[in-house]
Amino acid sequence: MCRHLAYLGPPRPLAELLTDPAHSLYEQAYAPAHAPAHAQAPTVNADGFGIGWYPPEDGAGPVRYRRAVPMWADANLPGLAAVIHSGAVLAAVRAATPGTSHDESAAAPFALGRWLFSHNGTVPRWELLPADTGERLTAAELLGMEARSDSALLCVMTGRRLTTGRPLGEALADVVHRTTDARPAARLNLLVTDGHAIAATRHGASLWYRTAEDEVTVASEPAPGEPGWHEVPDHSLILATQHTTEIEPL
Template sequence: MCRHLAYLGPPRALAEIVTDPPHSLYEQSYAPRRGTDGVVNADGFGIGWYPPGDRAGPVRYRRAVPIWADANFPGLAHLLRSGAVLAAVRSASPGNSLEESAAAPYALGRWLFSLNGFVERWESLPGDTGESLSAADLLTMEAHTDAALLWVMVARRLTAGAPAGDALAEVARLTAAARPAARLNLLLTDGRAIAAIRRGASLHYRRTSDEVTVASEPTTDDRDWQEVPDQSLLLTTQHTAEIAPL
């Protein structure tokens, strides 16, 4: 199962967030400690970040290779800095495509999105949930994956003006009703706040005085990591955190 994280705080080198911690996302790509399915996350990875002072939106770097197989990433990770990051390593479920565009994060405007989980028979999900997707909506899918479809559903709501938490929660509830076995750990950020859903698998967060990290599993051994309860929505900024049941 995929692993992902989101960070908000003082600008840091991407390496400090993604590769350097003792149980980093990099390590979770080949040795996850709390994964429930699969052994490695070797089907690609992606990093989305907001350059300091940039108001145009996030930049993404995505590959279809394991994160450890990209010889360019370590140098980039030590050079690039950001105070807002969403990163993911991927384990593709059967029936999902394997190209670079299938790697999270997905993007629209300032939004970045990731799924840690899977949805069976996702191709027929819109009809089973009553979601009315037009041909134009479907053509915005970046890849043939459950994550890309969920992102289209979430993005429609964001574009219509729904708050981030409401958009995630509604899509999670509709999907779970139609696919009870679905695992839906969702991450969404606009570079200022993070919204996250836990439904199955694991999700944790850690806040200090000026930063917050939300991750599939803790990236350090610090004891101030808190587990998000199953079937919950987490809304957090650098300075606040709120958890509500789905």
């Protein structure tokens, strides 16, 4: 059970998005509040973290900072988060699926050219997914996977669709449909941004969004007491920019 967040809006210090707010992503790493329906309690996200952001300069980025240690154990993060500013951010904390890579290459966000990608959930028998779905990945795609994990595989599947020109939401929805046809028990909260728009699916885990003036945040968990948070219904797709938000069934 990972946790992730994406933000679009005026450039802000990363600290204001990831570490300072009440029940921030930093806190969700060691004290998540929401658990999948089948779980007795939330899982601590101690298997690494990653932050991806687009610098304010036009056309720059994305840039990533990823570690295999818990977010709270990185002594460099507070200083970096205080001075780095961005108006487009995707960040995640990780609870590793058994049998997957444990180094920082397995920490989201994964990079797809201009896109950043994250996955909150799990796919049973993910190693056999391409064969079972008819997803004919090339040797170059398989060897180019950033890590040995279900999330990295889903990233490659999403990238195939994005690089052929399919819109963000359509690409994610197609990956969810194809995966759940072969793995009905899969949990597939997918999140992707190109620095201008956000697309995310809720399929088996919690997802919320918040809009305020010219900004939008999509996150696994809301900040308690902060107004404007809305829960995304399960089995839904959310498409968001700084000024628009749409939700539709998967």
